[in-house]
Amino acid sequence: MATTTQVAGTSGSLLSSVDLADEMAGIYSNFFGNMYLSPKIMRFIVRKECHGKAIDETYRQYMERLRGSPFSNKEWKDAFRISRNVLQTDRNPDNLDVTDLFCLLENLFARAADNGTRDITGMMNKLRVVKDLRNEVMHNMAATADPQKFSDLTTALLELVRETELFYSLPQAEVEALEKELQDDIDRRLAPEKQVIYYTCSRLATSGKNAVRILWETRLSSEVLMFSNEKVHRQAVFHPLELMLKLGASGNVIPYTEIFQVCEKFIVISGVAGAGKTTLLKNITLQFFELQQVKVKYLQPFNQLILFECRDRSTKTLSEVIEHHFEDLCSNIRKENVLRALLHLDVIFLIDGFDEINKVSSNVVMEIIKKTWRSNCRVVITTRPHFVKQLALILSKNDICHTECEILPLIKLENQLKFLERYEEYHGGSNRSGELCRSFSLLDKNVRSLFTEPLNLLLFCHLCRHFPEKIPLWQTFADVASDIFLLYKTLVLTKIVDSNYINLEGLVDDQFLCIGAAALDFLKSNTLSFSEEEFRSIKKMCNFQLKSAEGISDIDAEIFLSVVLKVHRPFSGKGGITYTFHHKSVQEIFAGKYIVQRILSCNDSINSILGLTSIKRNW
Structure with a gap:
């Protein structure tokens, strides 16, 4: 069946027609019932049960007054669970949904049962049926679209009203008025006034x-x-x-x-x-x-x-x-x-x-x-x-x-190997050699402790692929850092190998010093993520260095930066790009190389290097 429903647009007009398709009507009715009708009846019960609560009392204050002593934070947390924050601050049941209302009534009735003043079994059973229908409809799409669930709910709510009559010995006129109000709500559930939210919930579902x-x-x-x-x-x-x-x-x-x-x-x-x-x-x-x-x-x-x-x-x-x-x-x-x-x-x-x-x-x-x-x-x-x-x-x-x-970091060898196995299995399939895991398991324990984050383990995969012969030689972090730096250098050289410039390795070293200087400046401010504006500043500095080398016309600084920095594009596809080093340890390696070079070439002290706010370009 086609639908002719029109919903609120930019003008804010409400539903003008509600000839909903059968499935949509069922979903709409279930959301309306569980988000409007159920809370309405349960709020009526809360008001009856809390007839002695002062208007300015929160529900926690009211419960503490009833029990004659304050709750400890643990007692409150254990008793009221996910609803504890709401019930600690709210004073009006109109702000509470089915979950919060049921939790409040459950605790109120449990206190009455402990005192032996009332039999709460029938009331709790009726309330639990309403609460369980709400959970089923809200978390199961088949139930959400089932029109029978709305019929089940209306029956349960009418039974809850009758149980409330007996439980509180309500006057017949009051009960009949509540039943009529409930039935009127049921009959006009698809009326346009004030129903946009339930229609929208059904569309979302x-x-x-x-x-x-x-x-x-x-x-x-x-x-x-x-x-x-x-x-x-x-x-x-x-x-x-x-x-x-x-x-x-x-x-x-x-x-x-x-x-x-x-x-x-x-x-x-x-x-x-x-x-x-x-x-x-x-x-x-x-x-x-x-x-x-x-x-x-x-x-x-x-x-x-x-x-x-x-x-x-x-x-x-x-x-x-x-x-x-x-x-x-x-x-x-x-x-x-x-x-x-x-x-x-x-x-x-x-x-x-x-x-x-x-x-x-x-x-x-x-x-x-x-x-x-x-x-x-x-x-x-x-x-x-x-x-x-x-x-x-x-x-x-x-x-x-x-x-x-x-x-938690991946400290245990078995967890580190499981991580590596996933990547090796993905690339090698049934033909994987297992060499990646074997190389890692043979590392010195202190060296393995450098690879406790997923990103560092992924870095190991690339190091193993490019320099398998070097990995058995690692004894300290300095050995690993040196080969990480060499990996970046090798990857850059493959991108500029066709250039006519004679001293490509020296060129890469100079560019990496520029990048290292920027890395140090960002580390001093604990900055790991750079904006596009900051990236342009680094690129400008690197291009300045390139221009100082004679005979270069076919190389741009972005080639070096594209290897060293990782580009983060927004998940949504909207907004600006940000940049980071592949890992903070990599940023520290580049910064460290810059510091060492400053000490060796300029005889600068550590304090003077760390105190600089601008970057010295004449190494």
Whole structure:
């Protein structure tokens, strides 16, 4: 059946016609029932149960007054779980959804049961049916589209009203008025007034997930390896990471798939440069859309996923982020309405690289923080360790509790070999030689300790490919650093081998000193990511060095920079490009080479070199 539905556009007009297709009507009804009707009846019960609560009391204060003593933080956390932050601050049931309302009533009734004053069995059974229907409809697409679920819900709600009559000995007139109001709501569920949000939720459920899948599939499903143009399928080489829970969690180690088992809605994942933070979020995104056609249990409770990068300098508001994810839907419905609807669903917000936040992206992050903590959303934010305190302070100022997890380095040899095996298997298939893993396992233990992050292990793959004969000779970090530097030099020389310039190796050395000087300046300010403007500044300095060498006309500095620096293009395809060294240790190697050369050629002291703000070009 064709649909003639018109929805809110830029003018903000409401639905003018609701001749919905059967499936859409079923989905629409289920969202309407579970997001409007169920909370409405449960709020009625909360008001009856909390008849003695003062208007200015929070639900935590009310519960503490009833029990005669304050909750410890652990008691409150254990009793109210994911709803504890909302119930700690809210005073009005109108702000609570089904999950929060059920949790509150469960605790209120449990106290009554402990006192032996009332039999709560019938009431809790009826409430649990309503809560379970909500969870089934919100997390199972087949149930979401099943019109029978709405019929089941209306029956359950009417039974809950009758149970409420008995439980509170309500006057018949009050019960009949509530039943009539419920039935009127049921009968006019497809009426246009004030129903845009439920229609939008139904659209998000039917087409929103596929729209976002299409957005991210081509961008994230493969990656180009550093030092080559080889493409690999990201999930084929992804190494499952382990995380250590921090902040009072006794340092428990969990697989990354258990991050959503924590109570807090906000999860901060920290890790050093190259630990795999961005790769982890990309993999979660790909798993969410089931590109491997498998069910991923830890992601099943969520209806939708939003991915945002803190390095983004062009997206100014959360509404613009939503518009980018749901472009077609926002063309028919105002993006503000899409955002409102989205916040009624169970959504994961993935925020990548808080350590790269800027004035523009900070506005978006603050919007996410302020608009999601009272909703069903979960927010995962990655950052480097030295930005954790700053992020924790921001969350605390917004009354948000969070769980911090740290990505564990790959210290055990068996885990390092498993990582390497994935890349070797991907390239060699059934013909892989195993030489990569054998070479690594024969390394001195102290040398192996240099390769504890995924990015460094990937660097080992390239070193093994280019200089297999050198690897058995490694004894110290200096040996490894020297060959890393040699790898970069070799790769650059292959790109300029056709030049007529006589001393190409000397030219590369001079260019690497320019880059090393920039690396040192950025390290002094703890900068690992460079903007396009900063990249142009480095390029200008390198080209200045090239012009000082006679007989060069066919080489541009960008050739050297393209090998040494990694280009980060926004996931979304919008906004500016940023640049980094492939790893902080590589940046340190280039900076170290520059320092050594300054000492040898100019007899400068370490203090004078580190104190310079400008770069000396006459070596």
